[in-house]
Amino acid sequence: MPLQIRSAAHFQRKRLMSFAAPAMILVYFIYIFVSFDIGGLAERANLDNARTLVSDAYSYKTHVTRDNRDGSVDVSIEGERKGRYAEGTGPAWVALGTDTLIDLGDDHVVTFGETQVTYDVPGYGMIVTEPGRSGVNAVFPAGELPDWINASKNRVTISTDAGRLTVTRNRSEVFRYSMGWELFFFTLDSPYHGMEFGRLVGHAFNGEAGAIWSEFWANKMWRHGDVAWALFETVLMAFLGTFGAAMVALPLGFLAAKNFTPLGGLRFAARRVFDFLRGVDGLIWTIVLSRAFGPGPLTGSLAILLTDTGSFGKMFSEALENVDSKQIEGITSTGAKPLQRYRFGVIPQITPVLLSQVLYYLESNTRSATIIGAITGGGIGLLLTQAINTQKDWEEVTYYIVLIILMVMMMDTFSGWLRRKLIKGDEGGH
Template sequence: MAIDTLDAPVIDHERVFERVQRRAWITIAAPLAVIAYLTYTWFAFGVPELLERAQPDRAVILATDSVAYKVHVVKDFRRDEVDVAIEGERTATYAPDDYPDWVVVDGERIEVDLGQGYLVEIAGQTARFTVPGYGTIVSTAVADGVETQLPPGPVPEWLRDDPRKLDARPSLDRRVQVTRTKIEVHNYFGGWENFWFPFNSQLHGMSIGQLYALALSGDRLDPQTSNLWFIVNEFLENPDWQHGHVFVALFETIMMAVLGTITAAAFGLPLAFLAAKNFTPSLILRFTTRRLFDFLRGIDMLIWSLIFIRAFGLGPLTGALAIAFTDTGSLGKLFSEALENIDNKQVEGVRATGASQLQRYRFGVIPQILPVFVSQVLYFLESNTRSATVIGALGAGGIGLVLVETMKTSRDWENTTYIIIMTIVVVIAMDQLSSWLRRKLIEGK
């Protein structure tokens, strides 16, 4: 049987080879370009210098402080007193007859058992710190500093022996410091101490069952108020954790996001009609409105916040205005695009009934863009809840400002963790609420 070769395709081997060669070069050049870019940014952004300045041990300490608390055992030579306090607070100081069982005070002799063989013995102005696997460190406070005797051998990294101060931290949860004025021992414990009630509160240490029974009891702890309100007030007015202040700041943040988003939607929708070409024949008016949207959303929300803080001072209103200005530009652009894509047949049908222009907008246009309107507004509301936290950190108030205040000192790092967790909870709640509203308003479920 003869094969007809007239219809067989002619293969241009040279062109095929060039195409394969080009793809091979692209396959090689693309990874090399990425590697070159990453190498450039590595040095341009100063990553090596950043790594040199990094303090991973400091990060570990802060992480420990965020999930644990420490009890200070201090012998002050100037006051000739011994204090045992949580986080070193005067308001959380144990009474001499109520010291923890791992602290024994017998006249001038103090014994602090840090567990697992770690033992601190204080006699006069001398501290003996026994460290398993290393030996006993003997340090004495003198007039011009400290005199320290170390076990033979190399000095470990966790020990800082200085003529002015001894600082020994063999583990994250144990620390001994000796200066010429005092001897201080830190013992760490997991959890957030005094989270529910202050140390000196009548409710401190009560279980949930005891609190429930107290709330129902007719015997009032405070004759001026009920036990239930007394419990709530003690919790909210906790001076260490400031729950009431945190809740008010969270409410300010939510209100900042809600007010800013609603204001942006209220101004963005009418302006969107002016930017849509099927509703505004004037080219100049459309161009002006669209450039206004570009101007509003082209300036970042943080910049708007700084401008309004300088203009109106600190407060949640400045944050709400920053959100409103930025989102007016973003929502206006989205709404105008939605208006340009509507089905004009529905508008013509409403017009055929003799409806006015306002009625045509109400019954022919709004129902078509309502799903986009609701969906975008709810999404921006959810996003602005996070943005309001950052804006608040600049001085607009809310939970962001409280967060920055707690981060100024390392001693409040557990409060910082608490505020971050509460912020995440609020963001998750807003996300769930917006999803529920979308289902109700758009899907009809």
């Protein structure tokens, strides 16, 4: 009878736990839903901005700008001086003259007149604006203004699928989206801009390969040379920080290992140092060190080194405590000195663990160096942060993100290959 009672009580506890665990998880998710206001996310989200950012990732804008004070017209890619067309020139869809006609496609036509700016919108009608000292006087077709028109006394903005027109007292600006990353290879002032691939190859074989490469590498819009150096800085930060931490942590690991350091106080101190170093996040070390060493790759490398020294010290000390003492005794029997015992009896046993962990952290730190570089002012992370902060050239943001992904993939492949070569001795990759 007592056995049956105990069995029934045990069954009741198990049934209670089977219901209690899902109930606690459900309560936790309800708390998250309420605390983070998940329900209000749809109201806060701006889908128009999201669509704009996505379109900016794979397209570019050509700006046609008129100074309403003197009537001068300027045409440039992304509105930048580095992408400006020469005076009096522009793309085929911009007809410069006394009246500048801008064909946005699908019968959308904007005209910069002497005093007026007009936009002929198919299916809606002609919009006439006249900027002046009193503001922007605008005349719209009869009826209520649609959502894609935003009009006030000093500004009129018309956004359609073909492009956008903004008119203020001092400036009128049209921009049109086009597919691709314009000026990615050569800028407008390059003699190779717009040249067909076949002709470009012909020039390369005729002794102009160096000039072509120089024009591409020194591209003022995309700065390929600066980007390549930033990628190198990022990899360098990860490499110096990771392997520097491994070299510092290995001798300290012997101090924290029970079978190599009999003094409990020394072991305790070494382990608390490891806890402190890895307990402070790498980003915090970055901020602290930047005050001491200033911004730059050195600060990022030191931040990674400090954090990884704590992690490696803990892992290496645990690996040292699990070494086979028989191999050490065999080396000792030959009359080997302490350093020789460590070199031939201990290091070969922990080398697979050491290399595996170091190479794994190298992969991880390549990604971390991107964020650290954004704080310390070095590497591809800085360029990415600058491009995001401008909120203008999102195709550059996409370019940097693609390069970061490729960099991480290459480091992962390199690390895996090196791990096989050093640990398994697998030259064939099988």
